[in-house]
Amino acid sequence: MTSSTFSSVSCLFKDESQILKLRKRDVGKVFVKCSMSVKSQNPQPEVRIGVLGASGYTGSEIVRLLANHPHFGITLMTADRKAGQPFSSVFPHLFTQDLPDLVAIKDADFSKVDAIFCCLPHGTTQEVIKALPKELKIVDLSADFRLQDPFEYEEWYGQPHRAVDLQKEAVYGLTEILRDKVKGARLVANPGCYPTSIQLPLVPLIKANLIQLGGIIIDSKSGVSGAGRGAKEANLYTEIAEGIYSYGITRHRHVPEIEQGLSEAAKSKVTVSFTPHLMPMIRGMQSTIYVEMAPGITTEDLHQHLKVSYKEEEFVRVLEKGVVPRTHNVRGSNYCHINVFPDRIQGRAIIVSVIDNLVKGASGQALQNLNLMMGFHETTGLLYQPLFP
Numbered sequence: 001m002t003s004s005t006f007s008s009v010s011c012l013f014k015d016e017s018q019i020l021k022l023r024k025r026d027v028g029k030v031f032v033k034c035s036m037s038v039k040s041q042n043p044q045p046e047v048r049i050g051v052l053g054a055s056g057y058t059g060s061e062i063v064r065l066l067a068n069h070p071h072f073g074i075t076l077m078t079a080d081r082k083a084g085q086p087f088s089s090v091f092p093h094l095f096t097q098d099l100p101d102l103v104a105i106k107d108a109d110f111s112k113v114d115a116i117f118c119c120l121p122h123g124t125t126q127e128v129i130k131a132l133p134k135e136l137k138i139v140d141l142s143a144d145f146r147l148q149d150p151f152e153y154e155e156w157y158g159q160p161h162r163a164v165d166l167q168k169e170a171v172y173g174l175t176e177i178l179r180d181k182v183k184g185a186r187l188v189a190n191p192g193c194y195p196t197s198i199q200l201p202l203v204p205l206i207k208a209n210l211i212q213l214g215g216i217i218i219d220s221k222s223g224v225s226g227a228g229r230g231a232k233e234a235n236l237y238t239e240i241a242e243g244i245y246s247y248g249i250t251r252h253r254h255v256p257e258i259e260q261g262l263s264e265a266a267k268s269k270v271t272v273s274f275t276p277h278l279m280p281m282i283r284g285m286q287s288t289i290y291v292e293m294a295p296g297i298t299t300e301d302l303h304q305h306l307k308v309s310y311k312e313e314e315f316v317r318v319l320e321k322g323v324v325p326r327t328h329n330v331r332g333s334n335y336c337h338i339n340v341f342p343d344r345i346q347g348r349a350i351i352v353s354v355i356d357n358l359v360k361g362a363s364g365q366a367l368q369n370l371n372l373m374m375g376f377h378e379t380t381g382l383l384y385q386p387l388f389p
């Protein structure tokens with residue numbers, strides 16, 4: 001690959017589909033392909049991408065994001081019930097790319113791809129990935145490879161794991177925290193949306209011993225796209241509009257994933273109270289987290305520590321003091337906004353974290369990870385603004 005390190009304060013590059021303005025913070029670490037591959041002039045993309053489950057919400061979000069990617073091009077897309085249909089008939093809004101028709105996984109030609117985004121339901125995923133050629137790089141968006149302990153998987157997912165070797169091999173892809181491991185991975189388990197919004201603020205605070213490990217209470221809210229595109233009675237407009245409801249109280253399957261990440265940060269077992277809520281909105285996720293601070297620590301200290309921890313990060317923004325994160329301000333983007341507020345009760349703090357469940361909570365973080373795995377800068381194809389209003 002012809003590449004060059006840019007040392008100027010900012011650089012612009014442009015092809016037919018994209019203008020990327022690289023920021024000052026990227027200086028010195030950015031590798032951009034100099035001989036720009038213009039998609040329309042080069043029918044064979046530099047990296048050939050397969051999207052398994054392209055007819056679902058996270059799969060179609062990958063397709064949307066890749067429309068502006070200078071190195072990745074889609075050469076394979078699969079579906080189940082919608083196999084055989086042209087992609088444009090399933091998602092008419094995604095029409096600018098030259099895309100293959102949807103095929104069933106059993107008919108897929110994996111010699112056509114270098115890397116896979118696997119956007120299938122958990123359970124199905126492990127069987128499918130087990131059968132794929134071993135040289136493929138894979139980012140799996142399902143929950144199948146996130147838990148390191150197969151017994152814990154069985155306990156929370158109600159069935160034994162059927163690809164334990166792959167589970168051992170998989171690297172957990174919380175990019176900002178585990179970037180170095182992701183770079184060398186073949187199989188990345190992309191984090192769940194709730195765990196992403198929760199671990200990004202809590203992991204640095206726990207590592208620095210700024211909060212107590214006991215008594216963490218997490219109240220999370222998700223848009224309905226978090227439940228996928230499959231038709232379910234509980235997700236009908238009539239059941240969702242004009243109301244909210246809590247679900248999975250004390251037993252949501254993201255609990256072990258959250259506790260695994262926080263326990264690793266603490267180097268001891270952390271347990272949390274976690275309650276998710278379904279909100280009458282299409283996309284977006286907020287986690288409001290109540291913590292007890294370590295003795296002598298103030299909310300100023302928490303805020304300052306998060307600011308410093310994420311100062312070099314493009315996608316995690318710790319807002320200025322007093323500014324309330326809003327899902328509206330990250331909608332359609334790969335950004336996570338975080339802030340810390342003092343509670344009325346002495347010694348406690350309230351942390352608010354927002355993401356778009358389909359982007360930073362799924363397909364955006366997946367692309368961030370595959371960029372790293374393929375040796376590109378992680379922001380490639382992801383530096384666009386949130387959609388507001």
Ligand SMILES: NC(=O)C1=CN([C@@H]2O[C@H](COP(=O)(O)OP(=O)(O)OC[C@H]3O[C@@H](n4cnc5c(N)ncnc54)[C@H](OP(=O)(O)O)[C@@H]3O)[C@@H](O)[C@H]2O)C=CC1
Nearest residue numbers: 053055056057058079080081082119122142226228229362
């Ligand atoms: N939605 C979200 O916000 C998030 C989702 N995830 C995870 O990402 C994965 C995909 O989620 P999402 O896109 O929302 O789900 P959807 O239900 O919207 O899409 C599922 C996709 O998988 C295909 N599919 C379903 N069953 C099978 C099967 N047995 N064999 C082969 N293909 C199958 C569907 O095909 P067809 O349409 O033709 O039936 C569809 O393309 C899930 O594991 C989910 O938990 C992770 C983070 C966030």
Ligand SMILES: CC(=O)N[C@@H](CCC(=O)OP(=O)(O)O)C(=O)O
Nearest residue numbers: 141142143192193194222226227
């Ligand atoms: C609103 C809604 O239903 N959300 C999903 C979580 C989406 C997600 O991240 O799921 P995975 O762990 O499967 O990737 C749920 O609660 O199960």
